[in-house]
Amino acid sequence: MSFSHLGLSAALLRAVQDQGYSTATPIQSEAIPAILAGGDVMAAAQTGTGKTAGFTLPILERLMREKPKSGGRPIRALVITPTRELAAQVQESVKTYGRHLPLKSTTVFGGVGMQPQVQTLRRGVDILVATPGRLIDHLQRRTVDLSQVETLVLDEADRMLDMGFINDIKKVIAAVPKQRQTLLFSATFSDGIRELAQGMLTRPTRIEVAARNSAVDTVTQKVHPVNRDGKKTVLSHLIRDGDWQQVLVFTRTKRGADRLAMQLDRDGLSSAAIHGNKTQGARTKALGQFKKGGVRILVATDIAARGLDIDHLPHVVNYDLPEVPEDYLHRIGRTGRAGRDGQAVSLVSGDDRKLLKGIERMMNRNIHSEPVPGYEPDPFEETAVAAKRRQNGGRGQGQGRNQGQNRNAGQVRRQNGNGGGNRTQGGNRAQGGNPGRRAR
Known part of the structure; x- marks a missing residue:
């Protein structure tokens, strides 16, 4: 489907065209109209399908259609991502497609100083892209106000659950208005994702554009x-x-x-x-x-x-x-x-x-x-490995996996620097008609 048929304004269509895109991907064709309609959306989409532009474009459109309910420049759209790299990519998408709009955005994630982020937040932004750990830091220090968020996006929600961020997500939910639009994007509709969505979304539009593999x-x-x-x-x-x-x-x-x-x-x-x-x-x-x-x-x-x-x-x-x-x-x-x-x-x-x-x-x-x-x-090495495994009863392999699973949320968070005050976390696309490119 052409982007021109999705209900986007001329400024956004111009930005899409600037990137060389004309035809939307399946996730974009379904998600953009659903998000523009204002309801909650629960979408299953793998990376590389253009899902980021699938929510970035309609969010930008809705922010331009409706003025803030209060004066100043409050945070009206909040996007939460599991890693700082993904946060940076979402922010890049916001800047790319919002280049012809008078909207401001920023990212907050760990691994960098707090003070520059605090100063930017004080000046006001329309869209905030954040990782859970650093966002909670700002909430605890009262350097961010989420009381006027109109749209909340959980990007790669399945990964956030895997990384042990469920409690952080619950804290964010408590800080944003109950009357809001919630968009949940995940690679799959696992039991954990369904349970999370049940408590956060209201009669969501379900979108599933690709099989798991x-x-x-x-x-x-x-x-x-x-x-x-x-x-x-x-x-x-x-x-x-x-x-x-x-x-x-x-x-x-x-x-x-x-x-x-x-x-x-x-x-x-x-x-x-x-x-x-x-x-x-x-x-x-x-x-x-x-x-x-x-x-x-x-x-x-x-x-x-x-x-x-x-x-x-x-x-x-x-x-x-x-x-x-x-x-x-x-x-x-x-x-x-x-x-x-x-x-x-x-x-x-x-x-x-x-x-x-x-x-x-x-x-x-x-x-x-x-x-x-x-x-x-060397076949002799292969034979020796197999014999050792039989002798140990497979304990070595099993222990390695169990240790990895037991580390799970806590260690994953430490690896990303996502725990405590020194969290270091952080980290896709409106696609076009060129068959070899997808809009990011």
């Missing part, structure tokens, strides 16, 4: 069996032999991300790492270099990469398989966007086989496996 339909998935200690060598070979110029590599730990980035850099493959222990400035710099081609390889943990928006990313590598199968979908969903082809490669040693089986069960499909010629795994 559809985001990976354009991604070629492949497994390369390797020796446990041979992953780095195989990764370097694949990048050099395939002349891969832009590669996003996932590791399981922050320390592993740093170590791998340094090793690849020493091998002449320019690399940078991003994870929860990096400052916001360092993460922004590394991502910027990667997008511009100054860095060939970006090594990331799951938390840091959540919400990363990288156009035309051709290759994703699972250096370590995730312990939570659903995270595999989030990872490989970084590529194959906007209808383009993408390639997802997983380096799987004997230790990873159980995790691979869990991923394949979740997707109800087997991932094609083939060794890299010249780098075939």
Whole structure:
């Protein structure tokens, strides 16, 4: 559907056209009219579908149609995101599509000083994009007033629940007016999301534009069996032999991300790492270099990469398989966007086989496996790993997963710097008619 048929003003249509877009994506075609109608919306949409512009455009339109109920410039629209990277991307979308409008917006997230944010909030903004931790900091210090919020957006609500932000969300709900429009966007309608929506939304319009696994339909998935200690060598070979110029590599730990980035850099493959222990400035710099081609390889943990928006990313590598199968979908969903082809490669040693089986069960499909010629795994190592697992009764693998699950909300929050006063949190699109691009 053309954007011109969705009820948007000339100023917004001009901004959309400035970005080279003319045709809306399915989520935008359904969400924009529903949001403009003023009711609550509950939408299931994967990343890469243009969902951010799906709520940014109608929010901007509604703010321009209706004047504030009081004088000054109160916060009238509040968008909450799970990470600071996603917060920055939503703010970019607001600025991009609101460029011809006299509206002001800002972001608040951790990893940067409070005082500049306080000063901006005092001057007044129409739209606030925030992460839960830092927003609660401002509420506790009474440096933000949410009493006149007209539209509340929970973006990637499923991830916020996974990260343990449910109590923070409840505090925000208590701070905004009961009479408001609430928009909830999630990758899936899980039981947790349905329960959250039941207490927050009033007779919402439900929108579901894609099946759970559809985001990976354009991604070629492949497994390369390797020796446990041979992953780095195989990764370097694949990048050099395939002349891969832009590669996003996932590791399981922050320390592993740093170590791998340094090793690849020493091998002449320019690399940078991003994870929860990096400052916001360092993460922004590394991502910027990667997008511009100054860095060939970006090594990331799951938390840091959540919400990363990288156009035309051709290759994703699972250096370590995730312990939570659903995270595999989030990872490989970084590529194959906007209808383009993408390639997802997983380096799987004997230790990873159980995790691979869990991923394949979740997707109800087997991932094609083939060794890299010249780098075939040592069968004796594979036999030894299997024997050790039988001897331990599978305890090693199980303990690792249990420890990961037990860390869950608390550690995830610490990794993002989202607890206490020094929280460091933070972190998609109106798409157009060009088949290769989606409006962000």
